[in-house]
Amino acid sequence: MPAYAVIGGQWGDEGKGKIIDYLAGSVDSVVRYAGGNNAGHTVVNDKGTFQLHLVPSGICWPDVYGIIGNGVVVDPDVLVSELQEIGSRGIDTSKLFISERAHVIMPYHVVLDRLEEEARGKAAIGTTGRGIGPAYMDKTGRMGVRVGDLLDWDALVPMVTQILKHKNALITKIYGGEPISLDHVLTKCKLWAEQMSPYAMATEQLVQDLLEQNKKVLLEGAQGTLLDVDHGSYPFVTSSSPSIGGACTGLGLNPQAIKGVLGVFKAYSTRVGGGPMPSEVPDHEADEIREKAHEFGVTTGRARRIGWFDGVAGKYSQLVNGFTGIVLTRLDILDDFDSVKVCIGYNVDGKRIERFPANTGLLARCEPIYEELPGWDQPTASATKLSQLPANALAYVHRIEQLVGCKVQIISTGPRRDETIQVEPIFT
Ligand code: IMP
Numbered sequence: 001m002p003a004y005a006v007i008g009g010q011w012g013d014e015g016k017g018k019i020i021d022y023l024a025g026s027v028d029s030v031v032r033y034a035g036g037n038n039a040g041h042t043v044v045n046d047k048g049t050f051q052l053h054l055v056p057s058g059i060c061w062p063d064v065y066g067i068i069g070n071g072v073v074v075d076p077d078v079l080v081s082e083l084q085e086i087g088s089r090g091i092d093t094s095k096l097f098i099s100e101r102a103h104v105i106m107p108y109h110v111v112l113d114r115l116e117e118e119a120r121g122k123a124a125i126g127t128t129g130r131g132i133g134p135a136y137m138d139k140t141g142r143m144g145v146r147v148g149d150l151l152d153w154d155a156l157v158p159m160v161t162q163i164l165k166h167k168n169a170l171i172t173k174i175y176g177g178e179p180i181s182l183d184h185v186l187t188k189c190k191l192w193a194e195q196m197s198p199y200a201m202a203t204e205q206l207v208q209d210l211l212e213q214n215k216k217v218l219l220e221g222a223q224g225t226l227l228d229v230d231h232g233s234y235p236f237v238t239s240s241s242p243s244i245g246g247a248c249t250g251l252g253l254n255p256q257a258i259k260g261v262l263g264v265f266k267a268y269s270t271r272v273g274g275g276p277m278p279s280e281v282p283d284h285e286a287d288e289i290r291e292k293a294h295e296f297g298v299t300t301g302r303a304r305r306i307g308w309f310d311g312v313a314g315k316y317s318q319l320v321n322g323f324t325g326i327v328l329t330r331l332d333i334l335d336d337f338d339s340v341k342v343c344i345g346y347n348v349d350g351k352r353i354e355r356f357p358a359n360t361g362l363l364a365r366c367e368p369i370y371e372e373l374p375g376w377d378q379p380t381a382s383a384t385k386l387s388q389l390p391a392n393a394l395a396y397v398h399r400i401e402q403l404v405g406c407k408v409q410i411i412s413t414g415p416r417r418d419e420t421i422q423v424e425p426i427f428t
Pocket residue numbers: 011012013038039040125126127128129130131132133222223227236237238239272273274
């Protein structure tokens with residue numbers, strides 16, 4: 001029963017889209033288990049460049065099932081336009097399925113995301129504004145609408161009528177916003193019911209059936225461990241569980257089915273939105289990496305914050321996920337530096353610590369302790385064999401392995417599928 005997870009080891013944007021697309025050629029299905037269209041996964045292949053937000057990144061392979069599990073929150077308008085866009089570029093979308101248990105991002109969730117952020121003022125999280133937090137709040141508050149609910153019109157109308165009364169009271173009385181009309185919401189629901197019905201099903205059963213037939217299932221993480229609502233730098237996190245635990249609850253998956261857990265790490269750090277990031281460098285120093293690596297959000301276009309590789313955070317991510325291998329991405333971006341730094345500890349309140357603190361105030365006061373390693377004088381870009389890497393680049397890779405406590409299995413040296421070094425086999 002081989003399931004393999006691909007999980008963001010940092011604050012998201014580690015390059016998971018490329019890795020999923022690369023690995024998907026050897027599996028039978030790719031399954032999203034958390035998050036929603038706050039994610040932006042870039043896939044580059046012979047059909048072009050695709051920026052996927054909801055559709056699993058394996059979709060470009062003709063025989064691979066794409067499954068959206070119960071842990072994902074789905075904005076049907078976004079899904080439909082994404083399917084139309086990739087369909088118009090020659091990608092077969094007929095093997096996509098969506099859990100009938102997945103929650104729907106309703107129009108009031110998007111409005112409330114914006115209003116809540118405005119109300120937070122200086123303490124704003126910097127959400128993607130896609131309604132993700134409010135949708136998960138309603139899920140755990142037992143006030144959510146699920147994909148399966150859209151298909152039961154008689155039960156849906158009184159349910160949505162009741163929920164909208166509550167939401168409009170919040171929007172108008174707490175935030176001073178404009179109410180949303182019931183007609184508008186029900187019209188959307190009617191359309192979405194038609195659009196979603198061909199895809200909706202019991203995906204936990206489908207995944208189980210695939211595993212029983214010994215088919216390989218790739219679990220596609222979105223965001224990253226340090227944005228996990230439980231394990232991340234709370235409250236500057238997303239509202240789901242991108243880490244390995246989320247894969248089980250977000251799919252109805254038996255943990256014993258998971259054979260490998262790949263942690264995807266960028267060779268440096270990036271973060272979008274607010275919240276502490278101990279190894280962040282100031283903007284004028286970050287510009288070189290940001291411009292070279294085009295570190296701007298796929299979903300919102302925001303400039304990403306940049307930092308050196310944080311070994312303390314990496315070790316913590318390993319603790320939470322139990323990675324069986326590391327995928328190191330964007331090594332080539334560091335090609336032109338005379339020296340590179342890695343964060344090996346934090347100084348905080350006069351003490352040295354080597355643990356990622358739970359307290360956000362404490363994390364914000366952490367000063368990085370760096371180790372400086374020599375840069376490499378030959379490019380790693382587009383390398384396909386370990387032997388092509390200069391010795392200093394290899395030493396950098398080994399240092400990351402030591403800090404995280406896990407072996408590197410794949411190194412990505414560019415956006416294309418073939419710009420990849422397969423250090424060790426993944427599917428054993
Ligand atoms: P939300 O997920 O839209 O609620 O945003 C919460 C936080 O997670 C914000 O700091 C976002 O910038 C961040 N975030 C959400 N999705 C992603 C992602 O795919 N990559 C990087 N950061 C993300």
